[in-house]
Amino acid sequence: MAAVDPSSWRSGKTTAERGYGSKWQKAREKFLFANPLCCYCQAKGIVTAANVVDHKIPHKGDQSLFWDQSNWQPMCAPCHDSAKRQEDARSSSDR
Structure with a gap:
């Protein structure tokens, strides 16, 4: 995992402080139950x-x-950690 930029909104915060605590885990589980397939893979068949x-x-x-x-x-x-990260990096550099 890459180091967090000290100027990032994430810097110095725990996972829970960034919003990924128990409330998120419950919402995540419910969302994945309703949406069980990777949307990037689905787009490729x-x-x-x-x-x-x-x-x-x-x-x-x-x-x-x-x-x-x-x-x-x-x-x-794998899609989140590769394709999506590349998209985010490109969109950040476009600004």
Whole structure:
């Protein structure tokens, strides 16, 4: 895992302080139960179980965006950790 940029909204915060505590775990479980397949794999015609709830638009600590379920998408870990990360990096460099 890459080091966290000290100027990042994540810097110095625990997972729970960033919003990923027990409330998130329950919401995540419910969302994945209702949306069990990775949306990136599905777009390629591949059936893969989702195990990550991704924020389509990075919330960067914005709690209303964090909890907006229309901003959530089901992903498998390999897609989340590769394709999505590349997209986020590209969109950040475009700004």
